[in-house]
């Protein structure tokens with residue numbers, strides 16, 4: 418049941434810290450801070466290419482993971498929407514591997530994409546939350562997310578569990594490929610192991626997100642912006658707001674603003690940016706400043722190091738714990754999901770069962 422929570426989504430949001438922690442414990446040795454993993458049907462040290470496929474929020478996980486596999490593991494990687502991948506017929510050289518990310522393990526488009534990549538000579542791995550699911554049965558290997566049953570149609574804890582699995586794999590592959598040393602691996606796993614505690618503090622401090630939801634609930638359109646691995650989290654924020662509150666929202670790479678979307682900006686359009694300190698901070702901040710100069714209402718999620726610069730032009734700055742940029746997408750996913758939840762509650766929509774949506778999409 419829902420216990421003392423109003424909705425399954427609220428309960429499942431509060432399970433983020435436990436689920437992330439449980440997932441990390443499967444991979445990270447707390448003593449050595451090294452990442453181990455179950456046997457896989459390929460050798461990551463010599464893998465020429467990795468395909469990632471998913472739908473909806475699971476595709477957003479794939480897009481985030483692509484940044485990690487490329488930048489940390491130096492592994493050529495593609496992230497595709499399963500419904501496109503299944504018909505795109507990309508040229509393939511045998512010997513690569515493909516990972517299919519899905520909470521339900523029953524998503525029709527992912528199953529079809531799986532068949533295509535198997536035919537193209539790729540090893541097939543599924544990352545699923547439901548054991549004995551069809552995707553798991555049709556894979557060479559399965560990695561479980563152990564998020565527990567997710568009842569709310571909108572994915573929350575399964576999303577951060579999927580990100581946690583992919584982050585661990587990226588570090589494990591990076592070591593296997595000689596892209597990072599043991600010291601760097603320990604530094605990054607330490608950052609991962611601190612996420613559950615930070616997540617718990619965010620969930621305890623929901624008053625600020627609820628106040629922000631009051632600001633957003635009357636908007637007709639909302640833009641979400643991010644750069645690098647924060648760009649997919651902008652997509653997640655927009656997807657969750659759309660599906661739960663029925664407010665039109667779009668996620669963009671911050672650098673794309675001036676190529677079109679900036680034409681939408683006026684003082685009625687909240688611009689929510691995911692802008693933690695790190696190598697891309699200055700670039701994102703300058704895109705935001707351009708939007709502010711055109712009357713945009715800037716709402717920034719950042720950390721203590723980024724807050725001062727953003728306060729000069731943002732109408733609201735939400736300060737999150739400062740973490741390594743590697744784990745920032747996992748942490749930032751939580752407040753954007755919370756925001757969508759609170760806006761939906763204020764609007765009185767059916768939070769756990771948004772209109773027109775199904776938990777498992779088993780038809781094309």
Ligand code: F6R
Pocket residue numbers: 472473474475518519520521522523524527570571572573656657660776777778
């Ligand atoms: C978004 C959401 C959907 C699912 C998508 C994939 O909150 O819940 O976008 O992520 O339908 O479902 P699975 O993960 O079961 O393949």
